[in-house]
Amino acid sequence: MGKHIRTVNANQAILRSTLQGRGCGECQASCQSACKTSCTVGNQVCLKEKKQ
């Protein structure tokens, strides 16, 4: 944490890294969860990540 900037998610916030070894599609379809009328993908859980 710097004097002027606090990074909330410094350790995990590299989306680029999720291009490798991911994209398996085992996650939930986003409209099956609770919305049914407004697609939201950012709040879906990655099953691979959950198991680690």
Added chain:
Amino acid sequence: MIHKFIFDDTRMVFDVHSGALHIVDELIWDLLEAYGALPEEELAQSLSGKYLEEDISEALEEIKELTDKNILFSPDPLGGAYKPPGESVVKALCLHLAHDCNLSCRYCFAGQGKFGGAPGLMTAEVGRKALEFLVNSSGERHHLEVDFFGGEPLLNFDVLRMLVDYGRSLGREKGKEIKFTVTTNAILLDGRIGDFLNKNDISVILSIDGRQGVHDAMRPFRDRKGSYDVVVKNIKSFLESRDYRDYYVRGTYTALNTDFSCDVEHLASLGFDNISLEPVVAGEKDHYSLRDSMFSQISSEYEKLTRSILKMTKEGRHINFFHFNIDFEGGPCLPKRMSGCGAGHQYLAVDPPGTLYPCHQFVGREEFVLGDVFTGVRRGDLTRLFRNSHLYRKEGCGQCWAKFHCSGGCHANAVIHNGSIEKPYSPGCLLAKKRLECAMYLAQWKNAPDKS
């Protein structure tokens, strides 16, 4: 690409391409206004009347450090281009067990459950074929999903029960795991049905709109009597029987309750922790439809809801509001964020006669019929269209700061309002962005060293 915004005096900077969220002071905020556009010396000079020179140098160092770490001004990891997988597999079905309903909800996009057609229940035979279609179309995918939907699916409970048993045995035989969910208005949710759902680990989405006046105005029985009392009694009794696990209560807000934070608070006061409240999908002529003139007020309402949820959190009550529940430490991978909900290729809907559609929102639209569960998908052109309509094919999405969280939004909303799945419904974009800002504010509070 960065997005700067302020929520209740907290200055936040979101680095779009890495997903990093930074809380910054006023000096950094001011520097970022022109960072990259002006030479550093000139930038420092422009702020020298407001800040000390040494503070400016220090702040510029911090910006450089984060930039070097690729968590500020990070480049697009995909370079603005994406190629989806060549082959489609189906991993989720929305099974319309009943095109009929015991309520007469005024905003029902399903036309009181019938989706513009005749009322009808799905037969066991069609249901079995649908499950076989799913399993046989799922390629290497292990986890599959089936949502029992309607109309009101519990009007066809015997078939639901049979399909869960059949799905389990089919899954064992084919090495698949099928997760079942039910979306219900809770009118028929009695002890017998509740026991079955509990014993079979079936997740449940329970429809309730909030305050009694709001709920009863939009969700009456066919004789126009309100359904609130029956719904609340049944939901409470059911959730107690499963220790309040695996559920969402889900409501719809309309032009008649743009003060919907009160409805979320009401649902929380009833003891419900997992809450989703969604904007109504309606035509412009409907008196309850959300109009452009309301969006500023709706944005303020989401802010009000954020403060309310934060207050409850500080008091020890943890409300999981669906659209604010975003994992900034991980979450979905980039391929998932590019492909969105999967409608039309990974996720399909099946109506009672067994017709396949891209999703529940398209059911009844002849031009979107994909095939049927007996003979499979006939419209490969449509499934390809949906598969290829990823984030970077959608109008305006490549330049949007919220792109990796909304993934281009709802295809159906785009078609309904703009006639093309590649032209997102812009009011939906505004709401998605506001909800994301609120979610970021709550996430930073959870991470803050001082939680006062």
